[in-house]
Amino acid sequence: MEQKNPIANPLIVLREEFDDWAILFDPDTGNAFGLNPTGVFIWKLLDGKHDTDEIVNRLREEADEVPADAAEHARQFIASLEQQGLVGYEVIAGSPA
Amino acid sequence: MRLMRTPNKVDIAITNRCNLRCRYCYHFESAGDVEGDLSTAAWLQFFEELNRCAVTEVTLAGGEPFIRGDLKEIISGIVRNRMRFQILSNGTLIDDEIASFIASTKRCNYVQVSIDGSMPETHDVMRGKGSFAKALQGLMTLRRNGVQAGVRVTIHRKNVHDLEGIAKLLLEDLRLSSFGTNSAGAMGLCRKNAEMVQLTTEDRMIAMETLLRLTKKYNGRINAMAGPLAEARGWLDMEEARLRGKKLGPGRGYLSGCGCYWQDLAVRADGAVSPCTMLSHIDLGRINRDDIGEIWRGHDALKVLRDRNRVPLSDFAFCQGCEYIKYCTGNCPGLSYTLVGEVNHPSPDACLRKFLAEGGRLPERSLLC
Numbered sequence: 001m002e003q004k005n006p007i008a009n010p011l012i013v014l015r016e017e018f019d020d021w022a023i024l025f026d027p028d029t030g031n032a033f034g035l036n037p038t039g040v041f042i043w044k045l046l047d048g049k050h051d052t053d054e055i056v057n058r059l060r061e062e063a064d065e066v067p068a069d070a071a072e073h074a075r076q077f078i079a080s081l082e083q084q085g086l087v088g089y090e091v092i093a094g095s096p097a
Numbered sequence: 098m099r100l101m102r103t104p105n106k107v108d109i110a111i112t113n114r115c116n117l118r119c120r121y122c123y124h125f126e127s128a129g130d131v132e133g134d135l136s137t138a139a140w141l142q143f144f145e146e147l148n149r150c151a152v153t154e155v156t157l158a159g160g161e162p163f164i165r166g167d168l169k170e171i172i173s174g175i176v177r178n179r180m181r182f183q184i185l186s187n188g189t190l191i192d193d194e195i196a197s198f199i200a201s202t203k204r205c206n207y208v209q210v211s212i213d214g215s216m217p218e219t220h221d222v223m224r225g226k227g228s229f230a231k232a233l234q235g236l237m238t239l240r241r242n243g244v245q246a247g248v249r250v251t252i253h254r255k256n257v258h259d260l261e262g263i264a265k266l267l268l269e270d271l272r273l274s275s276f277g278t279n280s281a282g283a284m285g286l287c288r289k290n291a292e293m294v295q296l297t298t299e300d301r302m303i304a305m306e307t308l309l310r311l312t313k314k315y316n317g318r319i320n321a322m323a324g325p326l327a328e329a330r331g332w333l334d335m336e337e338a339r340l341r342g343k344k345l346g347p348g349r350g351y352l353s354g355c356g357c358y359w360q361d362l363a364v365r366a367d368g369a370v371s372p373c374t375m376l377s378h379i380d381l382g383r384i385n386r387d388d389i390g391e392i393w394r395g396h397d398a399l400k401v402l403r404d405r406n407r408v409p410l411s412d413f414a415f416c417q418g419c420e421y422i423k424y425c426t427g428n429c430p431g432l433s434y435t436l437v438g439e440v441n442h443p444s445p446d447a448c449l450r451k452f453l454a455e456g457g458r459l460p461e462r463s464l465l466c
Contacts, residue, residue, distance in 0.1 A: 011179060012179075013148075013151050013153060013179050014151065015103075015105075015151040015153065016102055016151070017101060017102070018099050018101075025151075025153050025179075027153070027176075027179045027180055027181050027204060028203060028204070030181055030206070032153075
């Protein structure tokens with residue numbers, strides 16, 4: 001069984017700014033992407049140790065008023081990061097069935 | 098204005114050495130002119146801290162950065178620590194090997210080469226015999242290797258009549274997309290070479306009008322943050338605002354002329370941290386000894402600078418009775434310090450009233466594009 005854990009591209013710089021917002025800076029292109037506080041929270045858990053469900057569970061534990069469809073929003077957010085090369089996936093071998 | 102957690106950019110004098118001694122150099126004989134360059138290891142260690150601080154870019158200046166034999170290692174350290182960079186250079190020491198290396202990093206925003214004339218006579222007179230040809234060669238070497246190359250023209254008494262030739266050379270013959278301009282100021286070697294270097298009021302008027310005309314002719318391809326072109330634009334706006342009773346935006350009427358210390362820090366060639374290369378006399382600490390983030394957020398000297406924009410120009414005897422006071426920003430604190438010994442003072446060099454009192458006239462507003 002394989003498990004996919006999203007991992008932030010280690011080249012990308014997280015530059016935290018005001019009020020828990022941040023910028024993701026790609027030094028290769030010079031492009032910068034804005035992140036709101038929820039995006040920053042998710043980004044910091046993209047360490048290859050958490051799958052998307054675990055990230056959303058942590059969000060529910062630590063944030064207030066997390067909407068019911070947060071999991072879908074989180075998946076779409078991570079998918080958009082992947083599309084832009086900011087996130088990749090680690091594929092690890094799970095326990096045999 | 099809210100403060101970032103860490104500086105976004107750092108301006109680094111990577112060396113105090115230079116193969117030239119340009120007569121208007123702001124660096125030599127200024128507070129930034131210090132003994133002894135730091136080792137490669139010291140800079141590499143510092144770049145690791147900049148990485149932890151999420152600094153996104155550095156500017157390498159000096160002295161002349163290309164004089165360092167370890168420049169490749171230094172640039173590799175910048176790249177390894179997830180930053181982009183630009184280099185300010187006299188252009189005379191650039192060969193294919195280093196240019197090719199810079200291009201290969203894909204992290205170079207630009208290399209700026211100083212070119213002050215359309216011919217050797219007007220460039221070499223301030224920069225040294227043979228430097229024009231070498232600077233042009235350096236510029237072409239950068240372009241041949243795919244490095245984004247820009248040009249800065251410093252306007253002085255000996256090239257103010259060559260501006261049309263310079264614009265033709267850079268924008269038509271060499272087909273640069275644009276070039277930047279400034280004028281020889283009052284810092285460093287300028288002070289002792291003032292008679293030869295600094296623009297008279299008449300020179301300033303010629304430069305302003307010529308640059309506005311050329312900017313219009315070349316569809317905005319001439320830039321300036323300071324010097325005659327920037328002055329012409331800024332002063333014309335102030336005069337227009339005065340005549341029409343208009344407002345010019347926030348900060349006018351206060352010492353708001355500089356925003357650098359809200360985004361940038363500078364480091365001297367000996368590793369001393371300062372707010373800006375124009376304020377090298379302000380020692381905020383040392384790299385690899387003092388925490389850059391703590392300096393940035395907590396140093397008293399930076400707090401004083403950041404409070405400048407609360408200081409009304411009406412506090413200064415220099416500004417009393419000035420009809421432009423509510424449209425003025427007081428301009429560069431580095432120039433203020435150089436000219437009057439005070440950082441928190443309007444810069445006399447940037448004073449419209451003074452310019453007019455000395456016989457200056459503003460160019461026609463119709464020249465603006």
